Amino acid sequence: MFYAAKKYYGRFGITIGCPKCGSRSKRHGRKNGRQRYRCLSCGYVFKRQKHHLPVSFRDFKTFRQYAVKTVDQETLSVNLKFSRQTLSAKFNLFLLLPPLPGLVNAVTSPACCSTTLWVYGYDGKWLGRSPILLIHRDVINKETLWWSVAFSENMAAVRSDLIGLINSCPGLIPPAGAVTDGKPGIASVIKSIFHLDDCQRCLVHVVRDLKNYLPQNSPIRATRRLRAVSLGLTEINSPADKDCYLSMLNRWYHRYGSLLKERSRPEPGSTAKRRWWYTHGNLRRAWRLLTKDQGSLFHFLENPLVPKTNNSLEGVNRHLRRREGMGKGKQLALMMWRLAFSRIKTKRQLLTLWAYWKKAFF
Numbered sequence: 001m002f003y004a005a006k007k008y009y010g011r012f013g014i015t016i017g018c019p020k021c022g023s024r025s026k027r028h029g030r031k032n033g034r035q036r037y038r039c040l041s042c043g044y045v046f047k048r049q050k051h052h053l054p055v056s057f058r059d060f061k062t063f064r065q066y067a068v069k070t071v072d073q074e075t076l077s078v079n080l081k082f083s084r085q086t087l088s089a090k091f092n093l094f095l096l097l098p099p100l101p102g103l104v105n106a107v108t109s110p111a112c113c114s115t116t117l118w119v120y121g122y123d124g125k126w127l128g129r130s131p132i133l134l135i136h137r138d139v140i141n142k143e144t145l146w147w148s149v150a151f152s153e154n155m156a157a158v159r160s161d162l163i164g165l166i167n168s169c170p171g172l173i174p175p176a177g178a179v180t181d182g183k184p185g186i187a188s189v190i191k192s193i194f195h196l197d198d199c200q201r202c203l204v205h206v207v208r209d210l211k212n213y214l215p216q217n218s219p220i221r222a223t224r225r226l227r228a229v230s231l232g233l234t235e236i237n238s239p240a241d242k243d244c245y246l247s248m249l250n251r252w253y254h255r256y257g258s259l260l261k262e263r264s265r266p267e268p269g270s271t272a273k274r275r276w277w278y279t280h281g282n283l284r285r286a287w288r289l290l291t292k293d294q295g296s297l298f299h300f301l302e303n304p305l306v307p308k309t310n311n312s313l314e315g316v317n318r319h320l321r322r323r324e325g326m327g328k329g330k331q332l333a334l335m336m337w338r339l340a341f342s343r344i345k346t347k348r349q350l351l352t353l354w355a356y357w358k359k360a361f362f
Contacts, residue, residue: 115173121139
């Protein structure tokens with residue numbers, strides 16, 4: 001089946017395209033009881049080749065309810081009067097062929113292509129130790145711009161995604177700011193591609209790492225005190241709060257700073273290869289996380305458009321917990337479909353996505 005998207009042709013903006021050049025065609029009589037078509041550009045005469053797909057547009061709309069809403073397969077099978085096995089077989093086809101972000105951008109252009117004020121947000125969702133779903137969002141307009149699957153969160157994968165995003169959106173305007181999960185290599189890639197001076201580190205991610213480095217019931221008083229100070233990081237909303245917070249960090253350093261330089265050495269007869277190491281390694285890591293590159297911690301105070309957190313994945317995570325019985329491959333496909341459906345606002349766009357998806361895979 002050959003389709004080509006036309007803005008004003010046909011009832012739903014979709015018409016039959018020429019199988020040779022893809023241009024618009026018109027009816028050209030009948031032969032042997034079958035309708036013929038003639039291309040208006042190259043003059044090629046052809047018959048429409050109908051492929052009987054195992055799924056229909058009705059199944060596509062049902063799968064959208066399953067992917068976006070909290071409806072399970074049992075409820076849908078009762079409402080549609082299908083057996084659960086039949087419904088699962090139909091859904092498996094969609095889960096085997098998830099949509100690509102370029103396909104969704106062809107259906108509907110993101111808002112950042114037409115507005116001058118938008119903020120880029122990056123985050124990733126790990127499924128166990130591997131793989132990871134990389135998600136790029138417009139934080140202000142709350143739109144997912146791009147996504148991809150990788151086996152590790154590295155600079156090359158993020159750079160490839162951003163290049164693909166720019167190529168799929170020719171009118172993309174550079175963002176007014178960016179917020180990331182805090183990895184310095186990824187932040188440098190984002191700043192180099194979008195020509196930004198600084199990136200905001202997500203304070204929720206920072207506090208989450210600090211809780212791992214600073215146990216709540218640590219026997220060391222300095223660890224407990226630094227944990228109490230660091231938990232107030234997300235409560236900073238003004239420059240005065242920032243000054244108060246930094247003064248508490250300085251007081252902690254004047255009292256417990258000597259612990260950061262303590263060293264331990266192996267006992268005589270030990271098989272340790274190192275001659276010495278820092279005694280309080282996690283305490284040093286937490287201190288460096290709080291004091292190194294503080295400009296990225298408080299960039300949101302200089303740029304009011306940039307949020308201090310990047311919780312764009314919470315809706316996806318919450319929806320994924322209801323599908324815990326799925327394998328990793330199906331979980332990834334379901335998240336990709338959910339991100340694609342979040343961009344679809346009208347029935348016309350849904351029908352266009354259905355036609356584009358069929359053209360891409362069948």
